[in-house]
Amino acid sequence: MGGIKVIGIPMSTCTQRVLVVLIEKGAEYVVEPLDMMKGAHKQPEHLAIQPFGQIPVIEDGKFKLFESRAIVRYVAEKYEGQGPSLYGKTLHEKALVEQWLAVEIEEFNAPITAAVVQLVLGPKFKGIPADEAIVSASLEKLEKVLDVYEAQLAKNKFLAGNFLSIADLVHLPFLFLLVGVAKRGEVVTSRKHVHEWYETLSSLPSWKKVLALAA
Amino acid sequence: MTIIIHGLAASTCTSRVVATLIEKEVVDYVIEPVDLVSGAHKKPEYLALQPFGVIPVIQDGDLTLFESRAIARYICDKYANQGTALYGSSLTDRAKVEQWLEVESQNFHLPIGTAVFELVFKGYRGLTTDDSVVEANLSKLSSVLDIYEVHLSKNKYLAGDFFSLADLSHLPYLHYLIHVAKKGDVVTSKKHVNAWWEDISSRPSWKKVLELMAGN
Numbered sequence: 001m002g003g004i005k006v007i008g009i010p011m012s013t014c015t016q017r018v019l020v021v022l023i024e025k026g027a028e029y030v031v032e033p034l035d036m037m038k039g040a041h042k043q044p045e046h047l048a049i050q051p052f053g054q055i056p057v058i059e060d061g062k063f064k065l066f067e068s069r070a071i072v073r074y075v076a077e078k079y080e081g082q083g084p085s086l087y088g089k090t091l092h093e094k095a096l097v098e099q100w101l102a103v104e105i106e107e108f109n110a111p112i113t114a115a116v117v118q119l120v121l122g123p124k125f126k127g128i129p130a131d132e133a134i135v136s137a138s139l140e141k142l143e144k145v146l147d148v149y150e151a152q153l154a155k156n157k158f159l160a161g162n163f164l165s166i167a168d169l170v171h172l173p174f175l176f177l178l179v180g181v182a183k184r185g186e187v188v189t190s191r192k193h194v195h196e197w198y199e200t201l202s203s204l205p206s207w208k209k210v211l212a213l214a215a
Numbered sequence: 216m217t218i219i220i221h222g223l224a225a226s227t228c229t230s231r232v233v234a235t236l237i238e239k240e241v242v243d244y245v246i247e248p249v250d251l252v253s254g255a256h257k258k259p260e261y262l263a264l265q266p267f268g269v270i271p272v273i274q275d276g277d278l279t280l281f282e283s284r285a286i287a288r289y290i291c292d293k294y295a296n297q298g299t300a301l302y303g304s305s306l307t308d309r310a311k312v313e314q315w316l317e318v319e320s321q322n323f324h325l326p327i328g329t330a331v332f333e334l335v336f337k338g339y340r341g342l343t344t345d346d347s348v349v350e351a352n353l354s355k356l357s358s359v360l361d362i363y364e365v366h367l368s369k370n371k372y373l374a375g376d377f378f379s380l381a382d383l384s385h386l387p388y389l390h391y392l393i394h395v396a397k398k399g400d401v402v403t404s405k406k407h408v409n410a411w412w413e414d415i416s417s418r419p420s421w422k423k424v425l426e427l428m429a430g431n
Contacts, residue, residue, distance in 0.1 A: 051362045051365065051366065052318070052322060052359075052362060063307050063310075065310050065311070065314055066314060067313070067314045067317035067318060069313075069317050070310060070313035070314040070316070070317045071310075073310070073313050074306070074309075074310040074313065077306060077309070077310075078306060091289070091292060091293060092277075092278050094289075094292065095278060095280050095285065095286075095288075095289040095292075096280070098282070098284075098285035098288045098289060099280055099281060099282050099285040101285070102282030102284050102285045102320075103267070103282060105320055105321065106267075106282065106320075107267055145267075148266045148267060151266065152266075
């Protein structure tokens with residue numbers, strides 16, 4: 001069948017979110033790169049499949065889907081019978097996975113994105129140096145969120161319980177940029193259980209494979 | 216077993232949960248009001264249930280669950296065999312619903328949430344609306360809704376030809392922007408978006424939610 005086509009770039013956080021889940025599930029996939037630097041994501045051909053002009057998009061046969069967090073849910077459901085069960089095994093476990101997926105968007109995403117844009121993406125892609133005031137303010141907000149994660153991860157190895165789920169994996173790309181690339185991960189490494197959780201996630205063979213693809 | 220919702224009927228996120236329960240024909244639930252004015256949501260008893268100190272949170276037997284969109288998804292799965300099929304009827308239907316739920320929670324929610332906060336919720340706290348923030352966010356929202364306009368000219372609902380959780384999830388903030396803040400032109404001036412809004416807000420479930428809001 002050829003597997004799932006991922007239209008995106010392995011260096012991009014949202015594409016990485018999809019790739020790490022595909023690899024964890026042992027799903028067949030192929031990456032079709034999009035030339036973002038040339039603005040391919042804003043061209044009519046791409047807008048026809050992703051009207052917000054973003055990546056990634058997947059094509060599974062004739063079925064097309066965008067939004068990385070919708071895609072990882074689809075992959076977790078479609079490949080339920082193979083690889084680790086990334087949605088838990090019961091209705092309750094699945095509900096808790098959804099809860100922490102929502103927390104990632106509502107609480108975690110904005111402050112870490114703001115910090116990473118300043119520390120990595122601005123300097124790298126636009127030659128703009130980091131605004132340390134924004135970095136400070138963002139990391140302060142992120143610390144309050146990570147205090148809640150610390151309490152949760154003191155009770156369970158992973159966010160939704162003692163099983164790895166898509167709720168954990170969606171956090172990886174931006175955590176890696178902050179800790180591994182920007183080297184500003186004190187907010188993570190200073191919290192014992194958050195640190196252990198990050199170490200576990202970033203040591204996954206699936207994540208190492210994503211980094212190899214991104215290199 | 217009665218589902219306990221700790222929240223407020225008039226609140227955007229609580230109403231998202233209540234609308235879902237009604238669409239799924241669930242009657243065994245109760246709203247236990249959280250006194251935001253007195254800061255109940257920041258006290259230890261509440262934080263033990265919802266550590267971020269926001270509403271709502273539900274208790275369903277031994278499950279405690281927060282984040283309104285997670286709660287709504289849980290209700291859809293738990294009551295899959297009754298009420299409206301809010302996830303459609305196939306894996307790909309469900310994926311499309313998830314796609315538009317993600318669009319709602321990010322592309323749509325950020326500008327409309329900010330605008331509604333400035334226009335309505337700041338007033339509840341005795342703070343002043345920042346008109347430039349409102350302008351900027353209504354402009355962003357309008358650009359997002361231009362994309363919805365094209366999509367809804369080809370599809371009756373967001374995920375296709377069926378009403379889904381993705382459509383429902385937009386109701387609370389659209390209601391607050393259009394009927395409470397009275398700044399709904401960016402919505403009502405777009406033909407297909409307006410028709411979609413009229414359709415989804417006329418559903419019996421949403422009318423029931425409005426009754427509960429008025430009773431608050």
